[in-house]
Amino acid sequence: xxxxxxxxxxxxxxxxxxxxxxxxxxxxxxxxxxxxxxxxxxxxxxxxxxxxxxxxxxxxxxxxxxxxxxxxxxxxxxxxxxxxxxxxxxxxxxxxxxxxxxxxxxxxxxxxxxxxxxxxxxxxxxxxxxxxxxxxxxxxxxxxxxxxxxxxxxxxxxxxxxxxxxxxxxxxxxxxxxxxxxxxxxxxxxxxxxxxxxxxxxxxxxxxxxxxxxxxxxxxxxxxxxxxxxxxxxxxxxxxxxxxxxxxxxxxxxxxxxxxxxxxxxxxxxxxxxxxxxxxxxxxxxxxxxxxxxxxxxxxxx
Numbered sequence: 001x002x003x004x005x006x007x008x009x010x011x012x013x014x015x016x017x018x019x020x021x022x023x024x025x026x027x028x029x030x031x032x033x034x035x036x037x038x039x040x041x042x043x044x045x046x047x048x049x050x051x052x053x054x055x056x057x058x059x060x061x062x063x064x065x066x067x068x069x070x071x072x073x074x075x076x077x078x079x080x081x082x083x084x085x086x087x088x089x090x091x092x093x094x095x096x097x098x099x100x101x102x103x104x105x106x107x108x109x110x111x112x113x114x115x116x117x118x119x120x121x122x123x124x125x126x127x128x129x130x131x132x133x134x135x136x137x138x139x140x141x142x143x144x145x146x147x148x149x150x151x152x153x154x155x156x157x158x159x160x161x162x163x164x165x166x167x168x169x170x171x172x173x174x175x176x177x178x179x180x181x182x183x184x185x186x187x188x189x190x191x192x193x194x195x196x197x198x199x200x201x202x203x204x205x206x207x208x209x210x211x212x213x214x215x216x217x218x219x220x221x222x223x224x225x226x227x228x229x230x231x232x233x234x235x236x237x238x239x240x241x242x243x244x245x246x247x248x249x250x251x252x253x254x255x256x257x258x259x260x261x262x263x264x265x266x267x268x269x270x271x272x273x274x275x276x277x278x279x280x281x282x283x284x285x286x287x288x289x290x291x292x293x294x295x296x297x298x299x300x301x302x
Contacts, residue, residue: 001082003074003114003290005244005273007042009033010075010082011300012049012057027066034064044239047075049083055097055104056089063238071102071145073247073276077114077290080107085294102145115289118145120280124255125211132201139205140256147216148234148252149205154222199242202235217246221253221269229268230257244273247288254278255286 001008009030013021030046045063052058059079061069080096083089089096095108106117126140140150202218209215214237221232234249235242250269258264258280267278279287 001078001292002273002295003078003245003247003292004271004276006044006072006074006246007295008045008047008072008075008078009043010047010049010079012083012086012088013051015051018050026060027062027068030062030064031066044236044243045069045072045075047079049079049088049098052099055099057083057096058099061100063236065238065240067238068101069146069238071100071105071118071248073116073145073249073251073288074245074290075247076100076105076107076116077247077288077292080109080114080116081292083107084109100145110289113289114292115279115287117281117285117287118251120284120286130205132204133197137201141211141216142252142255143212144248144251144255146248147212147214148249149208149211149216149218150252150256151201151218151220152222152256153220195242199235202242203240206235206237206240217249217252219246219249219253221257223257224270227261228264228266229270230254231270233272242272245271245276245290247276247290250276251278251286251288 001010026046026048033046034043043064045061048060048062049057050060057079061072061075063069076098079098083096084091084093095106097104097106099105103119108115108117123143124140125142127138128141130137130139137151142148142150198220205218206215217237218235219232220234221230223230230253232249232253233242234246236246236249250271254267254269257267265280267280269276269278274291277287277289279289281287
């Protein structure tokens, strides 16, 4: 399944099946599934849904490299769609709940779109300074279920718009041939250089354990001329590259942006893979709505 361009393999182990697979080496399975040679079969992660004592399900989430992640916003939206459309959750249910390493997530379908709700209690610190490439870079640290360094792009020549993001090197989210094709476009060279520098910056920040023991994702954002609309791109742990979209990245940049616009109930975040909608609610929850679609199904034999 795909959530705003992020693709995930998802499987459900019912209570009767789970005991037989409880000791399965899922990190290894994730590496094999997500790193296939065929571009259409590659993924940004594996989600295994297993029984839970407190929620409808518990999820085991593994990145492309087999590492686990606290949460993934786009995957959570995909899971919500998956359990309803597969009939795992009765159609007359209004919502579904599932455990992640970060917190309990509530998911629902709204006019054929998946929306998830999270607690709004977050840690935000900064700004912090980092000397990089003969410049001083300012960033905020925010733990929006997944730790993020958030960098605002203020130089007009570096403003992220849709065309910039489409031309930017997106690593695992684009097949190699497509990346090479994009780099050959006229006028692409300068944009590629700018984003290559950002990638090196992101790699530097990603590995810092000052804020979180496992490092952090790095999200860049810029502001549209229209209030409440942002452009963003995220370098993700586990993938170790820019991805088409990052749900927790959208939540992180929206939260940082909203410090100066506390009256906004919704913020739209345009990422290379699609537009995500972040909502702030009176019950102290935050929501994420992501465009979700089915890509393919297959049988696994172990």
